Amino acid sequence: MEDVDALKTRVKKLNAQATQAKMDLHDLSEELPTNWEKILEVAQVAYDAHRSLMAARKELAAATA
Template sequence: MSDADALKAEIKKLSARATNAKMNLHDLSEELPVNWTSIPEVAKAAYDAFVALEAARKTLAKLEAV
């Protein structure tokens, strides 16, 4: 498996994780004001998931550009 193929597989995992984090944030927003104290934790998890996904996509773009 090439580096690009491995990274594509990782991107699929990161994308699923980011989608899950987005849904957790969405679900939390619909339940407000219940569990309002968990906003920073849930938002940070979503932020971190999307940062990781974006970084992996940029790395893949650089690999494919070569």
């Protein structure tokens, strides 16, 4: 198991990635119907980023409990 500082760093990095993925999805939605073909791709990236973030947050909570 990673130490707490490494977990915090990983959560911070994953949070930034998830936030960027959320913004990319938002931007795509604002441009619709232009680039509608990218909906599944962009949504999958956002889903994966948030899934990883939630898993890392859970791991961090367990490590600090």
